[in-house]
Amino acid sequence: MMRFMLLFSRQGKLRLQKWYLATSDKERKKMVRELMQVVLARKPKMCSFLEWRDLKVVYKRYASLYFCCAIEGQDNELITLELIHRYVELLDKYFGSVCELDIIFNFEKAYFILDEFLMGGDVQDTSKKSVLKAIEQADLLQEEMGLA
Amino acid sequence: MVVPSLKLQDLIEEIRGAKTQAQEREVIQKECAHIRASFRDGDPVHRHRQLAKLLYVHMLGYPAHFGQMECLKLIASSRFTDKRVGYLGAMLLLDERHDAHLLITNSIKNDLSQGIQPVQGLALCTLSTMGSAEMCRDLAPEVEKLLLQPSPYVRKKAILTAVHMIRKVPELSSVFLPPCAQLLHERHHGILLGTITLITELCERSPAALRHFRKVVPQLVHILRTLVTMGYSTEHSISGVSDPFLQVQILRLLRILGRNHEESSETMNDLLAQVATNTDTSRNAGNAVLFETVLTIMDIRSAAGLRVLAVNILGRFLLNSDRNIRYVALTSLLRLVQSDHSAVQRHRPTVVECLRETDASLSRRALELSLALVNSSNVRAMMQELQAFLESCPPDLRADCASGILLAAERFAPTKRWHIDTILHVLTTAGTHVRDDAVANLTQLIGGAQELHAYSVRRLYNALAEDISQQPLVQVAAWCIGEYGDLLLAGNCEEIEPLQVDEEEVLALLEKVLQSHMSLPATRGYALTALMKLSTRLCGDNNRIRQVVSIYGSCLDVELQQRAVEYDTLFRKYDHMRAAILEKMPLVERDGPQADEEAKESKEAAQLSEAAPVPTEPQASQLLDLLDLLDGASGDVQHPPHLDPSPGGALVHLLDLPCVPPPPAPIPDLKVFEREGVQLNLSFIRPPENPALLLITITATNFSEGDVTHFICQAAVPKAPLRLKLRLTYDHFHQSVQEIFEVNNLPVESWQ
Numbered sequence: 001m002m003r004f005m006l007l008f009s010r011q012g013k014l015r016l017q018k019w020y021l022a023t024s025d026k027e028r029k030k031m032v033r034e035l036m037q038v039v040l041a042r043k044p045k046m047c048s049f050l051e052w053r054d055l056k057v058v059y060k061r062y063a064s065l066y067f068c069c070a071i072e073g074q075d076n077e078l079i080t081l082e083l084i085h086r087y088v089e090l091l092d093k094y095f096g097s098v099c100e101l102d103i104i105f106n107f108e109k110a111y112f113i114l115d116e117f118l119m120g121g122d123v124q125d126t127s128k129k130s131v132l133k134a135i136e137q138a139d140l141l142q143e144e145m146g147l148a
Numbered sequence: 149m150v151v152p153s154l155k156l157q158d159l160i161e162e163i164r165g166a167k168t169q170a171q172e173r174e175v176i177q178k179e180c181a182h183i184r185a186s187f188r189d190g191d192p193v194h195r196h197r198q199l200a201k202l203l204y205v206h207m208l209g210y211p212a213h214f215g216q217m218e219c220l221k222l223i224a225s226s227r228f229t230d231k232r233v234g235y236l237g238a239m240l241l242l243d244e245r246h247d248a249h250l251l252i253t254n255s256i257k258n259d260l261s262q263g264i265q266p267v268q269g270l271a272l273c274t275l276s277t278m279g280s281a282e283m284c285r286d287l288a289p290e291v292e293k294l295l296l297q298p299s300p301y302v303r304k305k306a307i308l309t310a311v312h313m314i315r316k317v318p319e320l321s322s323v324f325l326p327p328c329a330q331l332l333h334e335r336h337h338g339i340l341l342g343t344i345t346l347i348t349e350l351c352e353r354s355p356a357a358l359r360h361f362r363k364v365v366p367q368l369v370h371i372l373r374t375l376v377t378m379g380y381s382t383e384h385s386i387s388g389v390s391d392p393f394l395q396v397q398i399l400r401l402l403r404i405l406g407r408n409h410e411e412s413s414e415t416m417n418d419l420l421a422q423v424a425t426n427t428d429t430s431r432n433a434g435n436a437v438l439f440e441t442v443l444t445i446m447d448i449r450s451a452a453g454l455r456v457l458a459v460n461i462l463g464r465f466l467l468n469s470d471r472n473i474r475y476v477a478l479t480s481l482l483r484l485v486q487s488d489h490s491a492v493q494r495h496r497p498t499v500v501e502c503l504r505e506t507d508a509s510l511s512r513r514a515l516e517l518s519l520a521l522v523n524s525s526n527v528r529a530m531m532q533e534l535q536a537f538l539e540s541c542p543p544d545l546r547a548d549c550a551s552g553i554l555l556a557a558e559r560f561a562p563t564k565r566w567h568i569d570t571i572l573h574v575l576t577t578a579g580t581h582v583r584d585d586a587v588a589n590l591t592q593l594i595g596g597a598q599e600l601h602a603y604s605v606r607r608l609y610n611a612l613a614e615d616i617s618q619q620p621l622v623q624v625a626a627w628c629i630g631e632y633g634d635l636l637l638a639g640n641c642e643e644i645e646p647l648q649v650d651e652e653e654v655l656a657l658l659e660k661v662l663q664s665h666m667s668l669p670a671t672r673g674y675a676l677t678a679l680m681k682l683s684t685r686l687c688g689d690n691n692r693i694r695q696v697v698s699i700y701g702s703c704l705d706v707e708l709q710q711r712a713v714e715y716d717t718l719f720r721k722y723d724h725m726r727a728a729i730l731e732k733m734p735l736v737e738r739d740g741p742q743a744d745e746e747a748k749e750s751k752e753a754a755q756l757s758e759a760a761p762v763p764t765e766p767q768a769s770q771l772l773d774l775l776d777l778l779d780g781a782s783g784d785v786q787h788p789p790h791l792d793p794s795p796g797g798a799l800v801h802l803l804d805l806p807c808v809p810p811p812p813a814p815i816p817d818l819k820v821f822e823r824e825g826v827q828l829n830l831s832f833i834r835p836p837e838n839p840a841l842l843l844i845t846i847t848a849t850n851f852s853e854g855d856v857t858h859f860i861c862q863a864a865v866p867k868a869p870l871r872l873k874l875r876l877t878y879d880h881f882h883q884s885v886q887e888i889f890e891v892n893n894l895p896v897e898s899w900q
Contacts, residue, residue, distance in 0.1 A: 046507045047471040078436035119308040120276040125338040141228045
């Protein structure tokens with residue numbers, strides 16, 4: 001299963017953190033700091049996988065943002081890359097040509113979208129259409145501002 | 149006075165506008181004070197906005213625990229906006245270590261049973277993200293109900309929540325196992341994917357569940373086959389591959405079900421072959437499926453042909469331009485190199501190419517794999533590649549590469565000279581990265597190869613003359629020059645260019661080492677001792693040496709000083725003993741398998757005796773009277789003379805011959821019996837510490853395809869003349885065999 005996903009900028013600013021395994025706040029901060037350092041030290045031509053602690057880390061840089069997933073030994077690195085890409089596509093479709101600022105100013109939306117795509121670290125729906133439709137409906141509901 | 153509350157976006161702008169860390173802190177502290185006040189006042193309308201702001205600053209690393217109760221309130225609200233932010237807050241702020249988290253259980257229960265679908269979705273999502281064991285136990289019945297709901301939107305989420313619940317509370321498996329069978333018939337990809345994930349989790353946790361789910365293997369095969377053969381579907385395809393996420397998940401479950409199970413493995417064999425050959429490999433999605441397929445093939449009981457196909461796919465991956473693909477190929481091949489060695493060997497050239505990777509994580513794997521692939525037939529070629537790699541590899545790989553090369557050289561060196569050359573090359577290229585015992589190993593190796601003394605000292609002298617900075621090299625060179633200085637000056641070594649070395653040059657070089665600030669104290673010790681030894685090996689007068697020795701008598705380094713003083717005394721007072729003391733060193737006994745040629749042979753002989761089960765009786769320390777056997781007494785089981793060739797153990801002495809120092813040459817082995825593939829060999833060793841003793845090892849080998857059972861070998865030796873009577877009984881090819889024979893042609897060397 002996926003243990004956690006992080007989004008952070010080249011300057012080491014955290015933009016999203018989703019934890020799928022119960023970890024204390026202190027431990028989380030430590031892991032985030034450590035992992036950010038490791039990933040930011042990688043050169044551009046290096047491969048997207050690395051080993052960190054007892055986990056495998058899959059990361060990919062999209063413009064100014066690093067998307068970083070920590071997975072377990074049994075998990076498939078290549079499909080995790082597809083997973084990251086799918087999430088980026090969802091964000092892109094939702095925000096219309098997404099950039100880091102969108103994620104910064106609408107961080108809750110980024111979480112909501114992620115929560116329609118993954119649950120407990122596993123993929124819940126492989127249809128882009130279906131996920132986007134669910135977000136759309138939730139947004140509509142929010143606008144109505146009443147008990148539905 | 150009501151202070152207008154900042155909107156989230158405005159706060160974010162303000163924070164980003166801060167020029168320094170201190171300024172940012174100020175802005176945030178001010179805003180948090182507002183937020184706290186707002187929470188205290190209990191403003192329901194803006195609560196969600198306040199919490200959202202709090203969550204933002206929490207992400208920046210600031211404390212937000214005072215928002216926990218607000219999450220509860222928001223979740224309990226009837227407004228969807230509130231619930232959305234409240235549940236998000238719960239996932240980010242509530243910690244299962246603190247009891248506060250339990251307070252949302254009731255709200256979740258209500259939302260699960262009475263909420264509209266989006267609300268149910270929020271509740272399930274939160275439960276699967278931060279649900280503690282207690283919460284899971286409490287809410288399992290609610291989730292179970294939702295598994296059978298008509299709406300796929302809720303069902304797919306309920307299934308994944310069940311996965312989380314089982315991870316937290318394994319006993320809940322009994323609740324969530326039964327619905328799986330029905331769920332597997334669903335067409336909805338999300339539900340199917342969730343179900344397969346659920347089944348995988350159940351099987352990983354319980355052998356009983358694993359057995360139970362083996363019966364769905366045919367169904368899984370069918371689902372995957374349909375996916376693979378059906379046409380292009382825009383909704384779920386990526387790069388022309390049908391729902392790769394689902395394919396990968398199915399393949400993973402098949403792996404778990406097929407592991408160690410012939411029948412299941414066979415059921416999936418054809419499908420795996422189909423996926424392996426038909427998946428589009430032009431993009432990552434296809435390769436992800438292919439990769440999972442390979443992992444599955446290698447882990448189940450697959451046909452040999454399929455395994456080779458899988459390894460070949462990995463070999464092709466190694467040639468892929470995408471370095472991510474090359475990475476997974478290298479890691480997988482490394483896992484397979486022991487179990488499928490010959491299949492992986494076929495890709496050795498490609499693996500070696502990967503040593504040239506610019507990405508260090510790839511070249512590291514390529515190094516590990518290359519070292520694992522070295523064997524006696526490819527050692528020369530491989531070492532060439534590895535030594536080239538050593539010269540240019542990144543510094544953090546140097547040590548591993550150097551020790552890997554030295555280890556492989558020790559195991560597979562075709563000749564001693566090659567071995568010495570290899571170690572020399574490693575010491576010159578990466579001297580600072582070798583392990584501490586490299587110096588001892590090399591001096592031992594050189595010492596034991598008498599025919600290579602002249603060669604070694606010449607090469608080491610040349611290397612030292614070029615560079616005195618690599619300490620291990622300098623130490624070995626100094627030692628060698630000291631020991632074999634006479635050979636160095638004699639100048640004749642056929643294997644290298646003849647070079648006239650003159651005494652003064654040699655002394656000057658050693659002095660240079662002594663004086664250099666790069667030399668470690670140990671190195672200087674080596675150099676000083678070498679100089680001293682040369683006093684007996686060189687022809688000229690020893691004034692220069694005596695001078696150096698006397699100067700170092702007042703050296704600040706205590707160790708060096710002591711040596712110098714002792715050597716000086718040797719010159720002045722004990723000159724008559726000097727030659728004897730500084731003689732060539734005898735070979736030091738070591739436990740390494742290469743040090744003792746004879747020990748190596750007996751070890752190999754022991755390894756050959758695979759199939760024939762020689763009954764291992766506890767070692768008898770008393771002499772056995774076996775002559776009764778020759779008189780025809782039968783029935784009693786006598787101790788077979790099983791010998792232990794190691795010098796430390798108790799020995800069964802078969803022969804006690806008169807004391808004459810034996811020649812050091814090893815005695816040839818002797819084959820004494822052969823019948824239908826069963827062979828008996830004798831090998832002879834004289835232990836160096838007790839040359840009067842002759843140890844005979846009887847090795848029985850079964851080269852045939854049939855098993856040999858109940859094997860008993862008995863030996864009797866009349867005192868003189870030396871001969872051996874052997875009696876064998878065993879079962880082979882359903883026959884009882886009994887043989888009695890005499891060995892008369894023992895090698896001449898064994899008599900003495």
